[in-house]
Every structure is written in C-alpha cells, then in structure tokens.
Amino acid sequence: MPTTMTRPTPAPPRAGVTRRARRILLTVGAVLTAAVLVRAVSIDADAPLPSALSDGVTLAASVIVESLPFVFLGVMVSIAVQLWVPTRVMDAVVPRAGFARRAVLSLLGVVLPVCECGNVPLARGLMVRGFSVADAATFLLAAPILNPVTLMTTYQAFGWNDGILVSRLVGGFVLANLVGWLVSLHPDPDRLLTPVWAAACASASSATSAPTLRRAAGLFRSEVSAMLPALFLGAAVAGLIQVAVSRDTLTSIGGHPVYGILALLLLAFVIAICSNVDAFFALSLASSFSPGALVAFLVFGPMIDVKMLVMLSTTFRVRALAGVTLVVALGALTLGLAVNALV
Amino acid sequence: MSDVLSRWAGLALCAVGLIATLALAVTGDLTLYIHPRYVLFTVVLSVLGAGLFLASVWYAASGGRGGTEDGHDHTHEHDHAHEHQNEHPHDHGADGPGGPAQRHPSPLWRTVRGRVSATGLAALVVAATVALLVVPPATLSAERALTTATAADGGGDVPRPALLGSDPTGFSVRDWATILGGGATADDLVGQQADITAFVLVSEDGSARLGRYAVTCCTVDAQLFAVPVVAADLPDGLAFGSWVRVTGTFADVAGATLLHPDAVEVVEEPDDPYLS
Numbered sequence: 167m168p169t170t171m172t173r174p175t176p177a178p179p180r181a182g183v184t185r186r187a188r189r190i191l192l193t194v195g196a197v198l199t200a201a202v203l204v205r206a207v208s209i210d211a212d213a214p215l216p217s218a219l220s221d222g223v224t225l226a227a228s229v230i231v232e233s234l235p236f237v238f239l240g241v242m243v244s245i246a247v248q249l250w251v252p253t254r255v256m257d258a259v260v261p262r263a264g265f266a267r268r269a270v271l272s273l274l275g276v277v278l279p280v281c282e283c284g285n286v287p288l289a290r291g292l293m294v295r296g297f298s299v300a301d302a303a304t305f306l307l308a309a310p311i312l313n314p315v316t317l318m319t320t321y322q323a324f325g326w327n328d329g330i331l332v333s334r335l336v337g338g339f340v341l342a343n344l345v346g347w348l349v350s351l352h353p354d355p356d357r358l359l360t361p362v363w364a365a366a367c368a369s370a371s372s373a374t375s376a377p378t379l380r381r382a383a384g385l386f387r388s389e390v391s392a393m394l395p396a397l398f399l400g401a402a403v404a405g406l407i408q409v410a411v412s413r414d415t416l417t418s419i420g421g422h423p424v425y426g427i428l429a430l431l432l433l434a435f436v437i438a439i440c441s442n443v444d445a446f447f448a449l450s451l452a453s454s455f456s457p458g459a460l461v462a463f464l465v466f467g468p469m470i471d472v473k474m475l476v477m478l479s480t481t482f483r484v485r486a487l488a489g490v491t492l493v494v495a496l497g498a499l500t501l502g503l504a505v506n507a508l509v
Numbered sequence: 510m511s512d513v514l515s516r517w518a519g520l521a522l523c524a525v526g527l528i529a530t531l532a533l534a535v536t537g538d539l540t541l542y543i544h545p546r547y548v549l550f551t552v553v554l555s556v557l558g559a560g561l562f563l564a565s566v567w568y569a570a571s572g573g574r575g576g577t578e579d580g581h582d583h584t585h586e587h588d589h590a591h592e593h594q595n596e597h598p599h600d601h602g603a604d605g606p607g608g609p610a611q612r613h614p615s616p617l618w619r620t621v622r623g624r625v626s627a628t629g630l631a632a633l634v635v636a637a638t639v640a641l642l643v644v645p646p647a648t649l650s651a652e653r654a655l656t657t658a659t660a661a662d663g664g665g666d667v668p669r670p671a672l673l674g675s676d677p678t679g680f681s682v683r684d685w686a687t688i689l690g691g692g693a694t695a696d697d698l699v700g701q702q703a704d705i706t707a708f709v710l711v712s713e714d715g716s717a718r719l720g721r722y723a724v725t726c727c728t729v730d731a732q733l734f735a736v737p738v739v740a741a742d743l744p745d746g747l748a749f750g751s752w753v754r755v756t757g758t759f760a761d762v763a764g765a766t767l768l769h770p771d772a773v774e775v776v777e778e779p780d781d782p783y784l785s
Contacts, residue, residue, distance in 0.1 A: 201525070225649075229729055231529070232726065234554075238557065383569075386561040387568075387569060402636065
C-alpha cells in the first residue's frame with residue numbers, strides 16, 4: 167500500500183542488518199518455533215471440549231482454512247496489478263464512460279478468477295490504481311458470479327434446468343451494475359469509504375525506487391493486516407451463528423414462493439460459503455425450495471454474507487454497506503419472484 | 510503496545526493460519542476442514558503465502574526504525590498529515606468539497622478507538638491461536654447431528670447410485686440414504702447386502718440411525734446423511750456417536766424400511782470421516 171512506497175529514505179545498506187533487526191527476527195523466529203511445537207504436540211491430542219464449543223471452533227476453522235488460500239491468491243493478484251500493470255494499459259482496455267466501463271469491469275472476473283474473499287484485496291488494489299468507488303463496487307459484486315469456475319459448477323449442479331444458470335448469470339450482472347450505477351450517482355463517492363482507506367487511496371503514488379520484492383512484501387503485509395483480522399472475525403461469527411441457529415429453522419420453511427426466498431436469503435447470509443461451490447449446496451436444497459428461491463440464494467450469497475461484510479468493512483463505511491446490502495437483497499428477492507413467475 | 514499490535518497483528522494471524530494449514534497438510538488432516546479437491550490448491554497457495562510472509566517479516570524487521578511511517582498499515586490509526594500535500598493523483602469520480610481532512614475524528618476519539626481496536630486485535634490473535642493451534646482438530650459432533658435434519662437426495666455433486674449393475678457393498682451411508690429417500694422399500698432391496706461405516710445416533714424415542722456427514726466445499730456446508738437401523742439389533746452399551754461398521758440387509762418394519770444388521774463392529778473414527 168501507498169505509504170510503504172513513498173518512504174523518502176533509501177533502503178538501508180545491505181550490511182546493516184542492525185542489532186534491532188536481529189532482535190526482532192530472533193523474537194519472531196522463537197515465537198514461530200514455539201507455535202509449530204505447540205501444534206505438533208496438540209494435533210494428536212484428545213479434545214475435551216463440550217460438543218457445541220468444539221463444533222463452533224471446527225466450523226470457524228473450516229471457514230478460515232478454506233478462505234485463506236483464496237485471500238492469498240487475491241492479495242498476490244492485487245500486488246501484481248499494483249506493481250506491474252501500468253495505469254495506461256488499463257485505460258486502453260477498459261472504456262472510460264460510466265455504463266460501458268462498469269459493464270466491462272463486471273466481466274473482469276473472467277480473466278482474474280478469484281472468488282469473493284480474494285476479490286476484496288484485489289478490488290482494493292484496483293482502487294489504489296485509480297478505480298472509482300463505483301467501478302470497484304461493480305467489480306466486487308459481479309466477479310464472484312461472473313467467473314468461469316462459478317459458472318461451471320453451477321452448470322454441473324443444475325444444467326439448464328429451470329433457467330437457474332441463466333438467471334444467476336444475468337441477474338448477477340444486472341444487479342452488480344445497478345449497484346454500481348447507484349454508487350456513481352453519489353455526489354462524493356469517497357464518503358462511502360472508511361476515512362483511513364480513502365486517505366490511503368488519495369496518497370497513492372506509483373513513483374518509487376524501492377526494489378520490487380521489498381514493495382511486494384510491504385504490500386503483502388499491509389493487505390494481510392487489513393484482511394486477516396476481518397476474515398478471522400467473520401469466520402468466528404459464522405461459526406457462532408451456525409452453532410446457535412439451527413439451519414433447519416430456515417430450510418424447513420421450504421417451498422413457499424415468498425417466505426422460501428426470504429429464508430434462503432437469510433441462509434446465504436449466515437452460512438457464508440464460497441461462490442465457487444455454492445451451487446452444489448443449493449442443489450441439496452432443490453427438492454424443498456422453489457427455483458426462484460435457489461436463484462436468490464445463488465445471486466445474494468456471493469455478493470453479501472456475514473464474512474464478506476466484515477471484510478468489506480475494512481474499505482467501506484458501515485452506512486454504505488447497509489445500503490448496498492439492502493439494494494442487493496431487494497434485487498435478489500425481485501429476481502427470485504420473477505423466476506418463480508416465469509418458470 | 511498498541512503500536513506493536515497494529516504493526517504485527519496481521520502477520521501474527523497470517524502465521525497462525527499458515528502453521529495450522531501446513532500442519533494439517535503434513536498430517537493429511539486437511540480433509541477434516543475442506544473437500545479433497547481443494548487440498549492441492551490450498552497447499553500451493555499456503556506455500557506461496559509463507560514465502561511472502563517470510564519476506565514481509567524480513568523487511569518489517571530490517572526496514573522501519575522505531576515508529577517511522579514505513580509499514581504503518583492503514584487499518585489502524587495513522588498520521589494523515591502528509592497526504593494533502595499531493596493532490597489526488599487519480600480521478601476518484603466527483604470529488605466534491607469536504608475532502609477527508611474535514612472528517613477526521615478528534616484526537617481523543619482516535620486514542621480511545623485505538624485502544625479498543627488494539628484490545629480487540631490482541632483478543633483475536635489469542636483466540637485464533639487457541640482455536641487453530643492449541644485445540645486439536647476435531648470432526649463435527651454426533652450431538653450436532655441429532656438436531657440436524659438429514660438430507661435425502663442430491664448430496665451435492667454426487668448422483669443417486671443405480672442399484673442395477675453395481676456392487677451395493679461399496680455403497681456409502683449417503684448412497685443408501687438417497688436410495689431410501691427415493692422411495693425404495695425392502696421389496697426393491699431384496700438380496701442387497703449393505704456394508705457401511707458410520708456413527709450411531711439414538712433419538713429420544715429410542716429409534717436409531719447410522720449417520721455420516723458429507724462435505725461439498727468445507728465443513729460449514731456439511732450435510733448429514735442417515736440410514737435408519739433396527740435399534741434392538743444393535744449391541745447393548747454402544748456409546749452415542751461411536752463409529753461402527755455394520756453389514757446387513759434391509760427389512761420393512763411397521764411401514765418403514767430399516768437396516769437389519771447382521772454384524773456390528775465398533776471401529777475407530779475413519780481417516781476420512783466426511784464423505785466427499
């Protein structure tokens with residue numbers, strides 16, 4: 167991120183691994199060794215935890231283990247975009263004008279196939295490169311749906327049945343661009359961002375003499391410092407909800423044309439599974455829910471869920487997120503009702 | 510203290526996640542949390558992430574001195590003084606009056622917020638360490654299964670097996686559950702020998718089932734599949750949730766199709782407790 171690049175002093179001389187640096191490295195090394203030893207000892211131990219607590223830990227851990235590599239992938243692509251893709255290349259490829267620009271950006275997921283957790287660091291990287299808030303919002307909402315992996319798994323799960331695949335594709339595209347358009351109407355879009363992040367974008371400068379690896383390491387560190395606390399907190403909340411609220415209260419609502427949609431919207435929000443594979447999960451609900459409810463689940467889930475909201479709160483203000491959540495939920499509900507009316 | 514935290518908390522969580530993931534990979538237990546198809550992807554990205562992590566630690570240690578600007582991450586309190594020297598170099602759309610400067614909270618509020626977020630970060634690092642490194646990996650409990658509705662069909666990407674032309678002794682709990690869920694009765698299953706490994710679920714009304722979770726992506730989406738079994742044929746003193754290997758045939762009992770065990774053997778929890 168920016169300030170690591172604008173550092174005025176040159177890199178310290180090679181020989182100068184100072185005493186302080188050595189002390190820090192030794193401390194980090196000792197802590198890491200201790201952590202590895204703890205894990206080596208505890209990994210085969212018996213768990214004396216009560217079952218609800220144990221399940222909560224297991225569920226939260228599984229969200230982290232599943233998402234972490236995607237976050238790394240997103241951070242790496244984001245670093246690559248910031249370091250090696252010149253702004254003029256993007257300006258040449260992407261149209262400048264509002265609608266066309268956002269329409270093209272919502273298809274960016276096809277060439278940068280990262281699912282929703284990885285999209286957050288990537289979108290932040292694009293904003294540092296000068297993308298507007300509306301551009302970034304469109305990309306964030308569209309990319310998890312409009313990418314090859316998600317479409318392939320949706321096809322594997324549903325084929326062409328009930329127009330679920332087409333509704334998901336078209337609905338996701340339209341809804342993401344609708345939100346992007348609404349954001350672009352805002353008189354001062356930077357107000358939608360957290361002050362810290364808005365300042366970081368504003369101070370971004372690509373002029374730097376620091377070596378590439380050093381800059382990459384700095385970007386990795388600042389992005390990880392922003393994303394991982396959010397991811398871990400989101401995972402903990404997701405695990406807690408899964409233990410506290412029985413999934414069956416929602417799935418038992420079943421086939422009602424309206425309540426069924428609302429139930430699956432709520433389920434998508436709390437379950438926080440990855441857009442790349444949520445179609446398989448939705449398939450298991452297909453026998454008890456209407457096609458419209460499934461489409462609503464498949465469109466809403468990749469855009470908004472509890473883990474995503476915590477991760478997005480590193481970048482967007484709470485009020486902006488509440489607005490986006492409301493629009494996306496209403497849009498997904500409308501889409502679900504339309505599918506039910508047509509199919 | 511809060512400065513150290515805001516500088517190192519992200520990397521600490523990164524280290525916890527990496528050690529947990531790679532340790533599970535070494536012991537072959539990653540499938541306790543994710544579907545086998547993601548294991549390779551997860552290991553490759555974790556190794557790459559570990560490389561970047563080590564580089565970041567190296568530069569973080571040898572780079573900034575004391576509390577200099579360098580490496581201050583933007584999630585936390587941060588000195589914005591220099592930022593207004595350079596006018597927005599990028600087009601951020603309509604950047605109206607009232608730039609970021611006028612929205613800065615008061616210093617007192619920032620101090621309070623800094624304290625709160627530092628405490629929260631410290632708690633998060635401790636909780637993550639305990640949950641991912643100290644607590645041994647576990648599978649979802651059988652108690653949870655008792656309050657979970659069973660899936661009767663679908664089962665994610667696995668189709669319902671065809672009875673004709675396949676060897677039913679290779680069928681899993683899920684296969685039998687979907688066959689029964691499809692309306693098969695004992696008449697359809699005459700002569701079909703089941704051989705399944707599952708955990709024992711006994712409900713309050715005394716009815717018994719053999720259950721097993723299936724995972725399509727990660728453990729969060731685990732779905733329970735279960736086959737009803739004749740409770741009286743299970744050995745006495747079988748602990749709730751204990752894993753058994755059961756061979757038997759299906760019989761109609763009072764209008765329901767139940768598994769009628771010929772042999773029940775108590776076994777260790779398998780290495781792949783979740784069907785995938």
